[in-house]
Structure formats: C-alpha cells, structure tokens
Amino acid sequence: MSVYEGAATEGRAREQGGTPPAQGGTAxxxxxxxxxxxxSDAQNAIVATSRAWRVMISAVxxxxxxxxxxxxxxxxxxxxxxxxxxxxxPPDWFPSHLTLASYRTLFSAAPFLLNIINSVIVxxxxxxxxxxxxxxxxxxxxxxxxxxxxxxxxxxxxxLTLPSQAVAVPAFIEIRYMHLLNNQASLIIPALIxxxxxxxxxxxxxxxxxxxxxxxxxxxxxxxxxxRHVMVPMSxxxxxxxxxxxGQYIWNDFFWPNLFLTSPxxxxxxxxxxxxxxxxxxxxxxxxxxxxSILCVPVVIAFVFFQRQLMEGIGYRGVSR
Amino acid sequence: MVSVxxxxxRPARRRQRVGRSQPRAAYLLLSPALIxxxxxxxxxxxxxVVVSFLQWDLISPAHLAGLNNYRHVVHDPNLGxxxxxxxxxDIMTTALHLVLGMGLALAxxxxxxxxxxxxxxxAIVTPFLMSAGTVALxxxxxxxxxxxxxxxYLAKLGISAPNWLGSSTWGIPGLVIVDVWATLGFTFIxxxxxxxxxxxxxxxxxxxxxxxxxxKFRRVTLPMLSPATFIASITAFIGAFEIFTWPLxxxxxxxxIATTTIVLYIYRSAFQNYQFGYSAVVSLINIGILLSFAAVxxxxxxxxxxYERV
Numbered sequence: 353m354s355v356y357e358g359a360a361t362e363g364r365a366r367e368q369g370g371t372p373p374a375q376g377g378t379a380x381x382x383x384x385x386x387x388x389x390x391x392s393d394a395q396n397a398i399v400a401t402s403r404a405w406r407v408m409i410s411a412v413x414x415x416x417x418x419x420x421x422x423x424x425x426x427x428x429x430x431x432x433x434x435x436x437x438x439x440x441x442p443p444d445w446f447p448s449h450l451t452l453a454s455y456r457t458l459f460s461a462a463p464f465l466l467n468i469i470n471s472v473i474v475x476x477x478x479x480x481x482x483x484x485x486x487x488x489x490x491x492x493x494x495x496x497x498x499x500x501x502x503x504x505x506x507x508x509x510x511x512l513t514l515p516s517q518a519v520a521v522p523a524f525i526e527i528r529y530m531h532l533l534n535n536q537a538s539l540i541i542p543a544l545i546x547x548x549x550x551x552x553x554x555x556x557x558x559x560x561x562x563x564x565x566x567x568x569x570x571x572x573x574x575x576x577x578x579x580r581h582v583m584v585p586m587s588x589x590x591x592x593x594x595x596x597x598x599g600q601y602i603w604n605d606f607f608w609p610n611l612f613l614t615s616p617x618x619x620x621x622x623x624x625x626x627x628x629x630x631x632x633x634x635x636x637x638x639x640x641x642x643x644x645s646i647l648c649v650p651v652v653i654a655f656v657f658f659q660r661q662l663m664e665g666i667g668y669r670g671v672s673r
Numbered sequence: 674m675v676s677v678x679x680x681x682x683r684p685a686r687r688r689q690r691v692g693r694s695q696p697r698a699a700y701l702l703l704s705p706a707l708i709x710x711x712x713x714x715x716x717x718x719x720x721x722v723v724v725s726f727l728q729w730d731l732i733s734p735a736h737l738a739g740l741n742n743y744r745h746v747v748h749d750p751n752l753g754x755x756x757x758x759x760x761x762x763d764i765m766t767t768a769l770h771l772v773l774g775m776g777l778a779l780a781x782x783x784x785x786x787x788x789x790x791x792x793x794x795x796a797i798v799t800p801f802l803m804s805a806g807t808v809a810l811x812x813x814x815x816x817x818x819x820x821x822x823x824x825x826y827l828a829k830l831g832i833s834a835p836n837w838l839g840s841s842t843w844g845i846p847g848l849v850i851v852d853v854w855a856t857l858g859f860t861f862i863x864x865x866x867x868x869x870x871x872x873x874x875x876x877x878x879x880x881x882x883x884x885x886x887x888x889k890f891r892r893v894t895l896p897m898l899s900p901a902t903f904i905a906s907i908t909a910f911i912g913a914f915e916i917f918t919w920p921l922x923x924x925x926x927x928x929x930i931a932t933t934t935i936v937l938y939i940y941r942s943a944f945q946n947y948q949f950g951y952s953a954v955v956s957l958i959n960i961g962i963l964l965s966f967a968a969v970x971x972x973x974x975x976x977x978x979x980y981e982r983v
C-alpha cells in the first residue's frame with residue numbers, strides 16, 4: 353500500500369523489544385506481507401469519519417500540499433523568466449517567455465559546476481566510508497563478546513545526544529591544527545563516524561539468526577567473511593536506509609562547509625550559492641534562482657527513488673531517540 | 674581449523690564458542706570507529722572545556738584566563754536577549770510542529786485516496802530534504818517585504834503583513850515560518866509511523882464499548898501516540914534550539930541582535946569577534962540547557978508516555 357507499512361511494522365517490532373522478524377534481512381519487505389488485515393479499517397477508525405469528511409480532508413490536503421510547495425515552484429519559474437520579469441509583483445505564474453539566461457549567468461559567474469562536483473565527492477566518500485566504519489563496529493558490538501563492550505556502546509550512544517554544532521569551536525581549532533581548513537577532507541574525515549548508523553546496524557545485526565554465523569564459521573569463515581557474506585546481504589535494506597539518510601545529511605549540510613571552506617572553488621554546492629549571493633549583493637538574482645532550482649532537483653529525484661529508505665531512516669532516527 | 678571440525682557435530686558447544694571473548698578481533702573491527710570517536714567527539718568535548726579557560730584569538734598565543742570568560746558570561750548584556758530569542762523561537766516552532774505534524778499525519782492516515790496521500794507526503798517531506806542554505810536563501814526572497822510573493826498574497830487576503838525579516842518584532846515569527854516549513858516533514862513522519870503502529874483491535878474494542886470518534890481519539894489515539902509525541906517534542910525542541918542558518922542568512926541576526934540565536938551567537942563570538950574562550954563558555958551553556966531538557970523530558974516520559982507491550 354505505502355512505503356510506510358514497512359517502516360511501521362519495523363518500528364513496531366523494535367518497540368516490542370526487538371523480537372526479530374524471522375528473516376532479519378528481509379524484515380522490511382516481509383513487513384508488507386505481514387500487514388494485518390483490515391489496516392484500512394484502522395486508518396478509518398483513528399478518527400471515525402464519514403465519506404463526506406474524508407473528501408473534505410482530502411481537498412484540504414491537496415491545497416495544503418500545493419501551498420507548501422509554492423515557494424519552490426515560484427523559484428523554479430522565476431529562474432526560467434527573463435531577468436526583467438523576475439520579481440514582478442504579483443508573480444507571473446505562467447510566463448509567456450522562457451529562457452535559460454539565468455542558468456548561463458550562474459555558470460559563468462561562479463564555479464558552480466565545480467561546487468556540485470565537490471558536493472558529490474564529499475557525499476559519496478562519506479556515505480561509503482561511514483557505512484564501512486559502521487558495519488565493522490556494529491558487527492563487533494552485536495556479535496563479539498569482549499570486556500568493556502557495554503561501556504563502549506553506551507559511550508557511543510551518549511554522543512547521539514550531543515548537538516554537533518555545540519563543539520564547533522574546538523572542532524575548528526582541531527581541523528586548523530590538522531591543516532585541513534579549506535580542504536574537503538575536513539568535511540569527510542570527521543563525518544566517517546556516524547554514531548546513529550552504528551547503533552541502527554547493531555540493532556539490525558542482532559536480529560540475524562546466530563546459526564548463520566555459526567555455520568559460516570564451521571566452513572572456516574573469519575569475521576570479515578561473515579560480515580561480507582552473511583551480515584551485509586542479510587541487512588542490505590537497513591544498510592541502504594542508513595546510507596541514504598547519511599547522504600541526505602551530508603549533501604545538505606551547510607554548517608560545517610560554512611565553517612571550514614573559504615575559497616569558492618573548494619565549496620560545496622549550497623555554500624557556493626550562498627557565497628555567490630553574498631558577493632553579488634543583489635546582483636544577478638536570476639543566477640541565484642537558477643542555482644536554487646538546480647539544488648532542488650536532486651531532492652525531488654531522491655525522494656521519488658529513495659522514498660522507502662528515507663522514510664525508514666527517518667522513522668528509525670525517531671525511534672532511536 | 675582442526676578444533677573447529679571436532680566441534681562441528683556438537684551444536685551446544687559451538688554456540689558457547691561464539692559467545693567467547695575475542696577482544697583482539699573486536700578491537701580491530703572497532704578501531705576505525707574508536708579512533709574517529711576519540712578524535713572528533715572526545716577531543717572536541719575536552720577541548721571545549723579547556724578552551725573555555727583560555728583567552729585566545731587563534732592568532733596570538735593563548736593566555737590562561739582563569740574564570741574570566743565565566744565572569745564575562747554572567748555580565749554579558751546580550752546573552753539574556755539571545756537566550757530569550759532562542760527559547761521564543763524554539764517554543765513557537767515546537768508547538769507548531771506538534772500541532773501541524775500530528776494534524777497532518779492524522780489527516781493523511783484518515784483519507785483513502787492514495788494519490789492524495791502520496792501528494793501530501795511528498796509536499797510535506799520534500800522541504801526537509803533540502804539543504805539549509807538553499808532553504809534560507811529561498812525564503813529570504815519569498816518573505817521579502819517589497820518583492821516577496823508571501824506578503825503579496827497575504828495582502829490579497831486582507832492581511833497587511835509586516836516586513837518579516839527586517840523587523841525586530843516580527844523577525845522571530847518570520848524565522849518560525851522558515852523553520853516549520855523546512856523541518857515539519859520530520860515530525861510528520863514520526864507521527865505517521867506512530868499512527869500506523871496502533872493496533873486495530875483497540876479501536877474495535879472501543880467501538881464495542883460505544884466510544885464515538887472523539888472518545889476514540891482521546892482514549893485510544895492520543896495515549897497510543899504518546900511515544901511518537903514524546904520523540905517528536907524532543908527532536909523538535911533540540912532541533913529548534915540549534916537553529917543557525919536561517920538567522921545567519923535571512924536576518925543576519927538583526928535588527929541589532931533581535932533574531933540572534935545561541936548557536937549564531939557562539940559562531941559570532943568565535944569567528945567574528947575572535948573570542949574563542951568566551952564562545953566555548955556559551956557552547957557549554959548550550960550543551961547544559963539541552964542536557965537538562967533531556968533529563969526533564971525523561972522524567973516526564975516516565976509519567977506520561979504510554980508504552981504498549983503488544
């Protein structure tokens with residue numbers, strides 16, 4: 353029915369104290385099948401409603417959705433207008449003359465293409481690197497007994513409550529000592545530790561039947577092979593959810609790039625655009641609109657393609673608090 | 674190898690073996706995470722405390738300042754205003770998050786038209802997936818007092834709106850609009866997931882007991898939704914307390930310091946006034962407030978949050 357069913361069932365299993373779905377790795381898919389019959393009755397029952405009410409609520413939601421997206425639509429339309437038509441009051445929602453002039457201005461006025469490439473490099477490095485670090489750590493926490501395991505795990509969890517911006521000052525000083533200021537490594541290396549990812553994957557690894565490790569071990573597999581051939585394939589949905597929310601966070605981050613990067617050609621895309629706006633001081637607004645539109649496109653695409661992972665990731669993030 | 678083979682036919686012992694302590698392997702696998710944790714969480718935390726006792730502009734050598742920075746904080750005339758701004762902004766956004774997030778999640782759960790559900794979900798969640806920098810830039814144009822479409826359409830509705838981002842009275846509400854638009858999707862999803870974990874039979878039981886729509890909502894939905902409400906209030910409150918990008922780009926913290934939030938204040942003290950020690954003290958206050966909030970919420974949760982063990 354909807355992407356939420358999987359996340360919802362998953363969330364429920366987690367609330368029950370982690371009684372694992374029989375096949376850990378396919379929990380999300382099987383969630384759909386295990387949906388209790390009569391779900392739509394439940395949805396109906398939450399606020400008992402007549403047909404008339406439902407139609408009215410639908411109408412309100414359609415309008416609310418349009419209003420919510422209107423700022424984005426306005427920016428995209430403005431970016432395609434002639435510079436003279438941008439900022440018309442009232443806005444012209446159906447401009448008769450469309451042009452890509454603003455986009456040309458953008459790419460000639462700023463190293464925006466380079467900024468996008470920077471964003472892609474930083475995001476992919478963090479997503480892949482953090483996934484590897486998280487998988488290794490989560491496996492150690494979930495499957496190996498060692499002294500201090502509980503203490504270490506609680507230490508990691510405690511970091512979840514710490515707002516990262518609160519340590520901006522010492523983090524800046526540290527990065528400066530490492531001579532990484534104005535270097536994209538300053539965004540990648542510290543982001544490789546994603547405590548939430550470690551936590552979520554550890555929870556998920558624990559739902560995978562121990563017998564699978566055991567039989568792999570009998571066949572002579574070491575920890576790394578068990579991770580590669582048992583854990584990762586069995587928990588791919590969870591891993592991909594973690595990767596998508598990490599990627600979303602890194603791609604969109606403004607705080608750390610703003611702190612660490614100073615030269616325009618090193619900047620990530622959102623920061624590049626903001627600094628262009630600051631430099632132009634009300635110059636070619638169209639270029640800014642064009643940049644904003646370009647940055648909105650991946651978001652919409654990401655939502656369409658990764659909807660399930662995003663919802664699960666966000667659902668997870670909520671549940672884990 | 675040999676030992677493994679001899680153990681193979683005895684599953685009971687095999688399970689024991691797995692549970693056996695293997696600290697070397699564990700620490701090897703944990704080492705990347707541990708090193709990163711120490712370097713980028715541990716060191717900055719300790720560093721924050723150390724820097725708070727220093728007078729340091731990062732250009733000339735640091736001086737030990739003793740408690741000077743802490744004394745300064747007590748007498749700082751701006752800090753009170755900054756904290757008031759932050760709390761005002763925070764309370765308004767958190768309240769709107771809970772009301773709108775729960776209301777929209779209820780509405781989306783109630784209706785049956787799938788296309789409308791998909792549309793509403795997409796529209797509400799998309800802004801949450803946009804970069805803070807992008808959102809802030811976009812809204813600085815949308816909310817513009819002269820040329821922005823927002824005020825134009827409000828005027829059409831007969832509301833003469835203020836110049837949100839340039840006014841010391843309306844600056845905070847202006848930032849509330851931006852923040853709720855940008856982050857409501859998160860709260861919305863938490864409520865949506867929460868609603869779908871409510872077992873159907875509770876409603877059936879309530880219906881048998883003759884409960885009407887409102888009674889069902891009050892006696893079943895609200896209590897069963899309390900874990901989601903709890904999570905949503907914590908994330909919304911903490912998230913809003915750390916608001917930085919909207920005032921930085923949209924209002925520049927002004928007029929004066931009318932819209933300066935605590936994170937922006939920390940940023941300004943350090944990176945514009947080069948008072949890194951002082952900035953560290955304010956950061957510690959920031960962490961302290963959030964930790965106390967989390968503690969209070971945990972106590973509240975014990976009393977009010979209903980955890981159903983299905």
